[in-house]
Amino acid sequence: MPANRIVPLVAREGLRGPYWLLTFRHPEIARDARAGQFVMIKAGTSAEPPLRRPFSIMATDPGAETFTLFVKEVGPGSRALGRLAPGEVAQCLGPLGRPFSTPPAGTEALLVAGGYGVAPFRLFAEELKRSGGRGRLFYGGRTSDDLPLLEHLGGTSTPLVPATEDGSVGHHGQVTAPLEEWLDSGAGPARLYACGPEAMLHAVARVAEARGLAAEVSLDPWMGCGIGTCLGCVVKVQNTDETRASYRCACTEGPVFDAARVRWPGEEVSRARRERAGFMA
Amino acid sequence: MNLAVEIAGLRFKNPLIAASGTFGYGVEYEDVLDLSRLGGIVSKGLYMEPRDGNPTPRITETPSGLLNAIGLQGIGIRAFVRDVLPRIARYDTVHLVNICGDTVEEYAEVARVCDGAEGIAGIEVNISCPNVKKGGLAFGGDPRMTHEVVAAVRKVTRRPVIPKLSPNVADIAVLARAAEEAGADALSCINTLLGLAVDVETRRPKLAFGTGGLSGPAIRPVAVRMAWQAARAVKIPVIGIGGISSASDALEFLIAGCPAVQIGTANFVDPGVHERILADLATWLEQHGLDDIGAVVGTLEYPGLPGPCGTEVCP
Numbered sequence: 001m002p003a004n005r006i007v008p009l010v011a012r013e014g015l016r017g018p019y020w021l022l023t024f025r026h027p028e029i030a031r032d033a034r035a036g037q038f039v040m041i042k043a044g045t046s047a048e049p050p051l052r053r054p055f056s057i058m059a060t061d062p063g064a065e066t067f068t069l070f071v072k073e074v075g076p077g078s079r080a081l082g083r084l085a086p087g088e089v090a091q092c093l094g095p096l097g098r099p100f101s102t103p104p105a106g107t108e109a110l111l112v113a114g115g116y117g118v119a120p121f122r123l124f125a126e127e128l129k130r131s132g133g134r135g136r137l138f139y140g141g142r143t144s145d146d147l148p149l150l151e152h153l154g155g156t157s158t159p160l161v162p163a164t165e166d167g168s169v170g171h172h173g174q175v176t177a178p179l180e181e182w183l184d185s186g187a188g189p190a191r192l193y194a195c196g197p198e199a200m201l202h203a204v205a206r207v208a209e210a211r212g213l214a215a216e217v218s219l220d221p222w223m224g225c226g227i228g229t230c231l232g233c234v235v236k237v238q239n240t241d242e243t244r245a246s247y248r249c250a251c252t253e254g255p256v257f258d259a260a261r262v263r264w265p266g267e268e269v270s271r272a273r274r275e276r277a278g279f280m281a
Numbered sequence: 282m283n284l285a286v287e288i289a290g291l292r293f294k295n296p297l298i299a300a301s302g303t304f305g306y307g308v309e310y311e312d313v314l315d316l317s318r319l320g321g322i323v324s325k326g327l328y329m330e331p332r333d334g335n336p337t338p339r340i341t342e343t344p345s346g347l348l349n350a351i352g353l354q355g356i357g358i359r360a361f362v363r364d365v366l367p368r369i370a371r372y373d374t375v376h377l378v379n380i381c382g383d384t385v386e387e388y389a390e391v392a393r394v395c396d397g398a399e400g401i402a403g404i405e406v407n408i409s410c411p412n413v414k415k416g417g418l419a420f421g422g423d424p425r426m427t428h429e430v431v432a433a434v435r436k437v438t439r440r441p442v443i444p445k446l447s448p449n450v451a452d453i454a455v456l457a458r459a460a461e462e463a464g465a466d467a468l469s470c471i472n473t474l475l476g477l478a479v480d481v482e483t484r485r486p487k488l489a490f491g492t493g494g495l496s497g498p499a500i501r502p503v504a505v506r507m508a509w510q511a512a513r514a515v516k517i518p519v520i521g522i523g524g525i526s527s528a529s530d531a532l533e534f535l536i537a538g539c540p541a542v543q544i545g546t547a548n549f550v551d552p553g554v555h556e557r558i559l560a561d562l563a564t565w566l567e568q569h570g571l572d573d574i575g576a577v578v579g580t581l582e583y584p585g586l587p588g589p590c591g592t593e594v595c596p
């Protein structure tokens with residue numbers, strides 16, 4: 001796990017609404033970060049708010065030694081980041097957490113994003129392009145205002161399928177609808193990767209289960225430290241061989257988990273356990 | 282420049298100790314910093330058996346503070362001794378274990394395991410966790426129970442016994458004396474302050490457990506006051522804890538009478554906090570023409586009380 005790093009902001013771009021693209025310089029983070037990993041970051045050195053905040057690494061440029069975050073302003077921590085001027089610094093720990101797995105050869109990576117959960121998939125798409133893998137990005141939100149990154153997702157080999165609940169852009173409806181359509185259309189072997197609100201992640205997990213597909217979800221619990229010591233970020237996980245679910249740190253064992261291991265709210269046992277126990281519906 | 286201090290027969294190379302529950306079991310920080318630079322490390326609270334802890338959400342931020350109700354999730358003392366201790370014992374620092382129990386007997390049982398384990402320098406007795414339904418505060422809030430738990434632990438170990446006191450009491454001096462009489466070698470003051478944060482939209486507590494323990498800069502004045510009161514009430518050393526994130530914060534406790542301090546929540550904010558405070562402490566001593574940290578301890582000149590200069594009220 002990496003040491004504390006002081007990272008200067010090198011570029012900032014305001015997007016529609018409360019969204020920012022913030023680019024920082026740090027050679028190791030730029031070189032080492034994998035899609036799904038995050039940083040714990042705090043603007044400047046001010047005492048308030050006390051804790052750092054987790055943000056997914058959205059893009060990297062190892063040549064320029066930079067990495068980019070996609071930040072939605074929702075409170076004091078994200079607001080302070082949005083106010084940083086180029087040349088000013090942030091305190092940063094990272095890259096942290098377990099990344100998404102590389103899709104097996106010949107498998108299509110179906111990326112499902114909701115809201116700011118799109119952030120890791122820009123980097124994922126870059127990785128797919130480098131490795132020659134195939135992918136498709138389903139990007140959903142309530143309205144077009146929730147998809148401020150639409151114009152910034154080009155330049156990769158991954159086709160983009162937007163969806164909005166109000167129909168203002170792309171598919172009319174929830175993002176799992178075009179996903180299921182694609183799966184119904186006779187796509188080949190696929191693996192699902194999802195990041196976004198919990199309800200969406202759960203929905204993707206159900207799609208995966210119904211079709212016997214593997215799925216990885218990036219969870220976003222409140223995080224205090226990012227390095228496995230505060231035990232504030234835990235999520236309930238249950239492996240095939242475990243009779244009961246137990247709390248695991250999302251910051252160190254996640255944030256990406258096998259959806260089958262997650263014990264979702266309202267469910268008695270995880271999919272892994274259900275399948276093992278043989279009482280699958 | 283001497284930064285080393287001796288407490289309960291243990292030599293700490295500097296007065297900065299990582300507080301229980303904010304430094305994992307130590308191993309989590311192995312690659313981040315040189316653990317042997319720390320004065321000491323206190324483990325996360327440990328029972329006999331592994332514990333799940335409380336449901337989530339477990340932490341929420343408050344002004345200059347952190348409210349937590351982790352509920353002592355942990356691997357249990359045996360797994361600690363078997364799997365973790367060998368890994369961290371090779372770092373030259375003082376390894377303390379924070380012990381918990383649902384019953385007096387359990388405290389003694391955990392202490393006995395610690396006593397038999399090579400590498401554990403001392404035992405911090407957590408009678409002050411506000412986030413569990415049994416044990417914890419139920420013991421630390423009552424001088425008779427405090428006496429009983431500390432005496433039971435005392436009986437089964439030769440290692441230093443350091444009860445950790447709760448701030449959620451009317452008069453900490455009473456609890457401090459009870460612990461001292463029961464055979465404590467030192468005290469840790471304080472644990473977190475009982476708090477409640479409300480989500481105004483759902484009208485429910487922000488933490489799933491309900492109440493939580495407040496830590497961080499927000500509690501420092503309360504912590505300094507209580508550590509000072511405890512230090513005045515007993516002859517054994519008091520380790521100061523609460524809201525420390527700078528050298529000057531640490532110095533407040535030292536001046537108030539604590540030979541050493543623990544750093545908690547600040548570890549989450551800045552994993553390099555020990556190193557920074559250590560450097561600033563040395564600078565401060567130098568600026569004040571001192572070459573021994575011990576010269577600062579207990580030098581508070583409090584109005585109306587005998588000062589260190591020996592006069593009734595210091596000039």
Ligand SMILES: Cc1cc2nc3c(=O)[nH]c(=O)nc-3n(C[C@H](O)[C@H](O)[C@H](O)COP(=O)(O)OP(=O)(O)OC[C@H]3O[C@@H](n4cnc5c(N)ncnc54)[C@H](O)[C@@H]3O)c2cc1C
Nearest residue numbers: 053054055056070071072075076077078116119220221255
């Ligand atoms: C692994 C991970 C990756 C993340 N990646 C991104 C990203 O790429 N872009 C981005 O904009 N945000 C991301 N987030 C969420 C981001 O961390 C929070 O929005 C941020 O911490 C809010 O801090 P704040 O001080 O601005 O607001 P706060 O005042 O702390 O929070 C404002 C509101 O948001 C809620 N909230 C805070 N943190 C979270 C959270 N983690 N999940 C859900 N609700 C929360 C609070 O309860 C509150 O109602 C990520 C979170 C995690 C755990």
Ligand SMILES: Cc1cc2nc3c(=O)[nH]c(=O)nc-3n(C[C@H](O)[C@H](O)[C@H](O)COP(=O)(O)O)c2cc1C
Nearest residue numbers: 300301302326407471472496497523524525545546
């Ligand atoms: C997340 C968290 C977990 C904690 N766990 C423990 C614990 O297991 N045992 C214990 O005695 N104190 C525990 N504490 C209390 C701290 O050790 C310390 O007494 C308190 O946080 C005040 O110091 P601080 O303001 O520097 O954090 C915990 C505190 C926090 C914030």
Ligand code: FES
Nearest residue numbers: 225226231233251
């Ligand atoms: S965020 Fe602190 S343990 Fe995961």
